[in-house]
Amino acid sequence: MAKRVVPEGDRRRRRPTKQGQVLTHEIIVETALRMLREHGADGLTARRLGLALGADASTVYRYFRGMDDLVLAIADDLFGQAMADWRPTGDWRADLRDLGHRIHHAYLAHPQAAVLTASRVTGRPNEVASDETILGILRGAGFPDADAVRIYHAFIDLSLAFAILDAATLALPKAAREADEEVWRDTYARLPRETHPNIAATAPLLVARMNDSAYPTALDMLLSSAAAQLAAAAEAGSAVRGAGAGVRGGGGRGV
Structure with a gap:
């Protein structure tokens, strides 16, 4: 006999x-x-989470099908944080720039969670709402559907890749992060022009930017x-319309 599925509402713990x-x-x-922020991904287990909540570990499974289900919920929550209180301006480029920075910042506010979740696809409400919004901005700007999807794909993958x-x-541990940052100043900025002319020529700029x-x-x-693609398409469309008007006009004069 199949195991009886307990309705979601009945699974929730009501006792404090x-x-x-x-x-x-x-x-x-x-x-x-x-x-995740305090202990990293290895520290997130049902047992430890239960202890942090003051409940038995099994309580977590009243709300989530498993720890991976919780990870997907965390990923969706980060999208919710990114979209919170966002309002469109009507300028598609400014709106996408703002959304991109919001997504990036939401993930960087929780770096351990970002590393764990940014590569996941949840199909959950906040993620879906974000995708609907981004596609709506692109289609509203006049991009054909195929181009809207292509640009959306590049936009969201770029944002999440940089988030990771x-x-x-x-x-990284603070000492390791600081050591990496010093490499630009201690190694790259000291390379001789004779052997590394391009790095030597740009060393001050590299030190200023690369961290x-x-x-x-x-x-x-x-x-x-x-934007250049959209402008080129508009110009091509205008030229075609202009040529069509010329043909129609010329035909009328010939009659």
Whole structure:
């Protein structure tokens, strides 16, 4: 006989925990985020989460199908944080730039969670709402559907890829992170012009830039490329319409 599925509402713990709080989906996600920040991905287990919540580890499974289900919930929560209180301006390029920075910042606020979740696809409400918004901005700007999907794909993957890269740097132990940052000054800036002329010529610029995220630059390059494509398509469409009007006009004069 198949195992009876307990309705979701009946699975929820209604009694207060040892800490005096009634658990909710949101409280568990918030606690998991804190544990990731303090202990990293290896420190996030059902047992430790239960202890942090003041409940038995099995309580977690009243709210989530398993720890991977919790990871997907964390990923969706980060999208929710990115989209919170966002309002469109009507300028598609400014709106996408703002959304991109919001997504990037939301993940960097939780670097351990970012490394764990940024490569996942959840299909959950906040993620879906974000995708709907981004595609709506692109289609509303006049991009054909195929181009809207192509640019959306590049936009979201760029944002999440940099989120993982930059979050991984932030998640390093402080000593390791600082040692990496010093390499640009202690190694690259000291390379001789005779053997490394290009690095030597640009060394001050490398020292000034390379410890900062390249995401803003990469995002602007992507948006500039998309804007140029949209302008070229509009110009081509205008030329075609102009040529069509000329043909119709010429035919009329010939009659």
